[in-house]
Amino acid sequence: MISLVPLLAAVLLASGLALAYVIGGAAVVAFVATDNTRYLAILPQQIFSKIDVFALMAMPLFILAGELMNRGGITSALINLSMALVGRLKGGLGHVNVLTSVFFAGISGSAVADSAALSNTLVPEMTRRGYSLTYASAITAASSIIGPIVPPSIILIFYGALMQTSVTALFLAGIVPGLLLAAALIALNAVYAWREGHPSVAKADMPPLLPTLVRSLPALSLPVIILGGIVFGWMTPTEAASVAVVVALGAGRFYEGLTPAAILASLQRTAMLSGSIFIIICAVSALGHLGALERIPEAISELVSSLGLGPVGYMLLLNVIFILAGMVLDIPVALALLVPLLAPVALEQGADPVHLGIVLSFNLCIGLISPPMGGCLLVVSTVTGVNYWTLAKAIVPFVLVEIAVLALLIAYPQISLALPQAFGLAGG
Amino acid sequence: QVKIALDSPPDLEGSGSYVWAHTFAEHLEANGIEAEEFQRGALGGDDELFDQVSQGLLEVSMSPLNIVGSIDKTIYGLRLPYFFTDMEEVDRALDGGGMLEKINAATTPEGVRVLAVDTVGQASGIFNTKKPIKSVADMAGLRMRALDESQIELYKAWGADGTIVSWAEVPNALQTGVADGYLNPNFVPLLFGHTDFLKHYTDAAVSPSLRIAIASEDWYQGLSDADRQTVDDAVAAATAANRAWLGTQDGVLDQLRDAGVEIQTLDEAARQEFRDASAPAYESGLLTQEQIAEWETAKGN
Amino acid sequence: MVLGLDRLSALLNTIALWGAVLAVVTMVGAAGWQVIARYILDAPPIWTEELARRAMVWAGMLGATCAFRRSADPTLFPGMRDLQGRLGGVLAITRTAGVLIFAAPVIWFSIFDSRMNPLRGFLGRSLNRSAEMLDVSMIWFTAAVPLAFSIIVLHVVAMTLLQLTGQARPTHFPPTTKEI
Numbered sequence: 001m002i003s004l005v006p007l008l009a010a011v012l013l014a015s016g017l018a019l020a021y022v023i024g025g026a027a028v029v030a031f032v033a034t035d036n037t038r039y040l041a042i043l044p045q046q047i048f049s050k051i052d053v054f055a056l057m058a059m060p061l062f063i064l065a066g067e068l069m070n071r072g073g074i075t076s077a078l079i080n081l082s083m084a085l086v087g088r089l090k091g092g093l094g095h096v097n098v099l100t101s102v103f104f105a106g107i108s109g110s111a112v113a114d115s116a117a118l119s120n121t122l123v124p125e126m127t128r129r130g131y132s133l134t135y136a137s138a139i140t141a142a143s144s145i146i147g148p149i150v151p152p153s154i155i156l157i158f159y160g161a162l163m164q165t166s167v168t169a170l171f172l173a174g175i176v177p178g179l180l181l182a183a184a185l186i187a188l189n190a191v192y193a194w195r196e197g198h199p200s201v202a203k204a205d206m207p208p209l210l211p212t213l214v215r216s217l218p219a220l221s222l223p224v225i226i227l228g229g230i231v232f233g234w235m236t237p238t239e240a241a242s243v244a245v246v247v248a249l250g251a252g253r254f255y256e257g258l259t260p261a262a263i264l265a266s267l268q269r270t271a272m273l274s275g276s277i278f279i280i281i282c283a284v285s286a287l288g289h290l291g292a293l294e295r296i297p298e299a300i301s302e303l304v305s306s307l308g309l310g311p312v313g314y315m316l317l318l319n320v321i322f323i324l325a326g327m328v329l330d331i332p333v334a335l336a337l338l339v340p341l342l343a344p345v346a347l348e349q350g351a352d353p354v355h356l357g358i359v360l361s362f363n364l365c366i367g368l369i370s371p372p373m374g375g376c377l378l379v380v381s382t383v384t385g386v387n388y389w390t391l392a393k394a395i396v397p398f399v400l401v402e403i404a405v406l407a408l409l410i411a412y413p414q415i416s417l418a419l420p421q422a423f424g425l426a427g428g
Numbered sequence: 429q430v431k432i433a434l435d436s437p438p439d440l441e442g443s444g445s446y447v448w449a450h451t452f453a454e455h456l457e458a459n460g461i462e463a464e465e466f467q468r469g470a471l472g473g474d475d476e477l478f479d480q481v482s483q484g485l486l487e488v489s490m491s492p493l494n495i496v497g498s499i500d501k502t503i504y505g506l507r508l509p510y511f512f513t514d515m516e517e518v519d520r521a522l523d524g525g526g527m528l529e530k531i532n533a534a535t536t537p538e539g540v541r542v543l544a545v546d547t548v549g550q551a552s553g554i555f556n557t558k559k560p561i562k563s564v565a566d567m568a569g570l571r572m573r574a575l576d577e578s579q580i581e582l583y584k585a586w587g588a589d590g591t592i593v594s595w596a597e598v599p600n601a602l603q604t605g606v607a608d609g610y611l612n613p614n615f616v617p618l619l620f621g622h623t624d625f626l627k628h629y630t631d632a633a634v635s636p637s638l639r640i641a642i643a644s645e646d647w648y649q650g651l652s653d654a655d656r657q658t659v660d661d662a663v664a665a666a667t668a669a670n671r672a673w674l675g676t677q678d679g680v681l682d683q684l685r686d687a688g689v690e691i692q693t694l695d696e697a698a699r700q701e702f703r704d705a706s707a708p709a710y711e712s713g714l715l716t717q718e719q720i721a722e723w724e725t726a727k728g729n
Numbered sequence: 730m731v732l733g734l735d736r737l738s739a740l741l742n743t744i745a746l747w748g749a750v751l752a753v754v755t756m757v758g759a760a761g762w763q764v765i766a767r768y769i770l771d772a773p774p775i776w777t778e779e780l781a782r783r784a785m786v787w788a789g790m791l792g793a794t795c796a797f798r799r800s801a802d803p804t805l806f807p808g809m810r811d812l813q814g815r816l817g818g819v820l821a822i823t824r825t826a827g828v829l830i831f832a833a834p835v836i837w838f839s840i841f842d843s844r845m846n847p848l849r850g851f852l853g854r855s856l857n858r859s860a861e862m863l864d865v866s867m868i869w870f871t872a873a874v875p876l877a878f879s880i881i882v883l884h885v886v887a888m889t890l891l892q893l894t895g896q897a898r899p900t901h902f903p904p905t906t907k908e909i
């Protein structure tokens with residue numbers, strides 16, 4: 001009877017039904033198949049409790065702040081600032097691409113939004129100045145994943161809510177790995193620039209530093225407010241997110257891109273995106289309860305120890321699973337489905353919950369730019385018109401560099417933990 | 429088979445709640461009733477467990493007081509500051525004084541029976557990051573983390589301020605001054621690693637540190653007479669073990685000291701001062717004057 | 730009849746979208762007020778956190794219905810929804826069945842409890858419980874769950890009937906969850 005459940009899930013999946021409803025439907029059938037039908041009576045309370053969660057609140061608020069910022073026309077201000085800072089270097093526009101993603105990361109942190117925005121603006125600019133379309137597209141996709149690592153990050157908020165880990169600690173822990181990632185990509189870009197003779201930006205084309213800086217200040221104030229507010233304790237992440245919304249509204253007025261219609265559209269998209277995530281949480285919570293009744297987490301824990309996977313072996317396995325998940329599944333689905341199931345075992349083996357959160361987010365993000373199915377690759381190739389498989393091939397060196405950064409992060413947890421520990425927010 | 433949802437790590441030395449749950453389970457097992465413990469969080473959070481119990485889908489759950497407080501506020505009498513001198517008095521009010529019965533009169537129609545009240549540590553005291561508190565006057569200028577409105581009232585009555593902070597954000601709030609301290613049993617900062625920044629503890633013994641064991645009323649009433657007797661005996665054994673465990677908790681203060689927390693003990697005059705200053709908390713509106721009078725009568729029983 | 734159902738579905742969608750927007754605004758307002766009250770008025774309010782959190786539940790559940798109607802939830806094989814004809818019909822019915830299997834127990838057990846006792850379901854039970862800091866019954870917040878699932882059921886039935894009668898309206902938007 002229980003063997004029917006995967007079959008049903010496959011049929012529902014193939015019918016084009018959204019993942020949340022596939023999981024929810026399969027969970028309900030699994031309750032019936034395992035003779036736990038009467039426990040379905042707690043489904044409504046379960047769903048309510050899993051979304052009525054304090055730690056989740058920062059999520060819709062940061063989504064809204066990011067939406068408002070992106071609609072407000074800040075992209076050009078951030079590109080100009082990056083240009084003024086690193087444009088004169090050899091391979092300047094490549095550096096600009098990476099640096100803009102760092103600035104973007106401090107504002108919202110959606111890898112896909114970042115890659116779509118820069119594919120529209122910076123990639124044409126790069127091709128005009130002698131970069132190949134393929135290379136411009138590849139570095140855009142590769143650097144977009146800085147977004148979710150550097151705070152604020154929806155992925156980290158979601159992980160924090162799932163694992164009851166301090167979002168503040170996670171945010172602090174993401175800073176250094178995110179910057180390290182940026183540094184590694186800048187180094188790779190420098191190598192390419194030297195090998196392929198990529199130009200620097202001509203002096204005549206440089207935006208003037210001071211006016212550019214002034215113009216980008218409202219946008220840059222956001223990460224300062226968010227990080228400063230949280231780190232120095234003026235506010236909780238949720239409160240910081242609400243302040244971010246207000247600042248984004250103000251910045252949007254400044255850049256004159258934020259019409260009432262754009263504000264309404266931002267609110268609507270925030271509600272729908274939150275809704276999509278919530279319905280995933282609802283569905284997975286049903287499955288999770290059945291798992292608890294049937295003691296699946298204990299079984300996984302035993303399986304892992306019977307396989308003789310030590311902490312290192314299990315961590316490597318987790319990395320592979322999460323990179324694959326990032327390639328195939330949308331990130332919220334991957335997080336909701338896999339984190340509660342697989343992360344507790346790693347904690348039992350002595351992993352730090354904050355460090356684990358950064359590592360797993362890193363994995364999912366690498367999945368986004370990994371051929372054959374990465375989501376960011378798809379967006380960039382759609383927008384820039386570069387052939388998907390050409391892009392997939394061109395991005396391989398970038399992915400390898402990012403995996404090297406990830407390996408460094410796993411080998412030296414202090415890269416992520418030093419900062420939260422300095423503020424007393426993570427275990428020593 | 430009886431499912432028991434735990435609310436703490438399975439630690440017989442550190443957790444009074446686990447002592448209760450485990451003794452209860454062992455007694456059932458020894459008398460032919462199968463019992464199974466579920467790790468904290470496995471079957472859901474407090475609200476979900478309450479919901480499962482009320483529908484008869486979970487037999488027993490270790491829960492916080494406020495989970496039944498959302499149905500009827502009588503149980504908040506157990507949180508009144510300086511109302512009980514010790515656990516013996518608590519037990520007298522609950523059992524001899526009939527308060528447990530009174531609480532259950534309101535909760536059993538909702539499908540939930542409060543089996544017992546368990547203690548999780550010595551009476552709560554005042555932790556803070558800033559200064560030693562030796563008297564009520566020292567409370568001035570502190571912003572204390574509060575659970576609810578009635579606790580804010582209590583802090584105000586002491587001359588301090590209160591602010592609601594969710595537990596997840598407490599470490600950050602304490603380090604950054606969003607809050608300066610909290611009212612909790614002495615083991616709490618040790619368990620949650622807050623001793624790095626909570627440097628002062630005042631053993632003010634404000635109120636007993638309590639949680640409850642709740643059971644499904646449908647399950648309880650559906651038991652055979654013999655089985656119900658076994659359950660009642662298990663409750664008695666668990667409660668006795670829990671009270672005995674409390675006697676082993678004197679070492680916690682030393683652990684706090686070892687962790688670098690400076691400890692203040694109040695002399696009788698200072699204690700009386702806190703007691704007197706707490707009077708306004710009896711008028712916070714959380715409990716009616718009739719309910720307080722009921723507790724008063726039950727306690728004197 | 731089918732078109733009437735679709736119009737009802739569209740109307741509910743409009744109402745839900747505005748409700749969700751209102752809930753998001755409430756959430757921003759409550760969380761923002763908490764900061765202002767703490768630092769400017771120095772009077773920490775006790776109800777802001779709970780209000781913001783409960784508003785989030787409404788925003789999310791109503792938002793979920795809107796995302797469903799736009800087919801904007803993450804889907805592994807979204808192309809299957811474009812198939813027309815007999816196969817398309819079979820797939821549409823399959824999708825409807827999947828949604829119903831998930832939604833039915835949520836809606837049913839909001840009304841009935843585990844012993845088929847009406848009034849003792851999720852809604853009935855939460856009617857008797859009060860919120861933490863706000864002095865209202867929990868049903869004001871818990872109702873979001875069964876309501877959203879009911880709206881989703883109505884949407885899926887309307888969508889499927891439209892497709893079966895060959896009047897399928899243009900559907901899906903790219904999943905918004907790509908943006909986290």
Ligand code: NA
Pocket residue numbers: 104105106107108109110146147148149150151152153
């Ligand atoms: Na970010």
Ligand code: NA
Pocket residue numbers: 097098100101118139140141143144
């Ligand atoms: Na970029």
